[in-house]
Amino acid sequence: DGGITQSPKYLFRKEGQNVTLSCEQNLNHDAMYWYRQDPGQGLRLIYYSQIVNDFQKGDIAEGYSVSREKKESFPLTVTSAQKNPTAFYLCASSSEAALTYEQYFGPGTRLTVT
Amino acid sequence: GENVEQHPSTLSVQEGDSAVIKCTYSDSASNYFPWYKQELGKRPQLIIDIRSNVGEKKDQRIAVTLNKTAKHFSLHITETQPEDSAVYFCAASIRQGGKLIFGQGTELSVKP
Numbered sequence: 001d002g003g004i005t006q007s008p009k010y011l012f013r014k015e016g017q018n019v020t021l022s023c024e025q026n027l028n029h030d031a032m033y034w035y036r037q038d039p040g041q042g043l044r045l046i047y048y049s050q051i052v053n054d055f056q057k058g059d060i061a062e063g064y065s066v067s068r069e070k071k072e073s074f075p076l077t078v079t080s081a082q083k084n085p086t087a088f089y090l091c092a093s094s095s096e097a098a099l100t101y102e103q104y105f106g107p108g109t110r111l112t113v114t
Numbered sequence: 115g116e117n118v119e120q121h122p123s124t125l126s127v128q129e130g131d132s133a134v135i136k137c138t139y140s141d142s143a144s145n146y147f148p149w150y151k152q153e154l155g156k157r158p159q160l161i162i163d164i165r166s167n168v169g170e171k172k173d174q175r176i177a178v179t180l181n182k183t184a185k186h187f188s189l190h191i192t193e194t195q196p197e198d199s200a201v202y203f204c205a206a207s208i209r210q211g212g213k214l215i216f217g218q219g220t221e222l223s224v225k226p
Contacts, residue, residue, distance in 0.1 A: 042218040043203065102163065
């Protein structure tokens with residue numbers, strides 16, 4: 001399954017709570033990404049990281065935070081400041097050293113906040 | 115900023131017909147254009163990609179064409195089959211860490 005795992009598959013939280021989504025890869029990829037998917041809006045980039053201990057904001061970073069302490073891991077925290085957090089979250093990774101820019105996606109986490 | 119527009123949003127074809135999905139991009143520096151297929155409830159998977167130094171690329175029933183002057187690229191699926199039914203996303207990238215800008219997606223339905 002591409003060596004990228006996300007957990008859990010489904011997550012339910014109450015409004016006002018922070019929640020952390022896990023993303024782990026064993027592909028030895030340098031770059032990792034977090035996307036949010038809503039119906040009819042495609043995939044929107046939240047944060048990305050090209051190297052350990054460094055990350056950049058994507059198009060919709062407000063209300064989210066990330067860390068990249070290990071090459072294999074790129075957890076995403078959805079904070080209470082995110083106004084509409086219910087969505088499908090996808091993590092991806094790619095290799096800077098490869099001749100292709102292909103991004104490999106994880107299976108996703110569906111977050112529901114009520 | 116960078117933007118990718120994708121059309122149509124939905125597409126219904128009869129089995130055996132061809133399907134064409136079109137995308138336009140805004141940043142002329144974009145040089146990599148992948149297409150992803152996402153089946154219901156599953157992760158997106160790369161089906162074909164093209165770089166800016168190539169005008170067309172084919173892989174069996176799938177082909178992608180690129181017009182750099184017009185800043186648009188298209189996915190062509192011939193002899194469609196019911197298992198081609200899925201959501202297809204185009205994307206564009208500038209060589210800066212591989213960040214992809216995705217189109218809004220096209221839901222393709224192939225009727226048997």
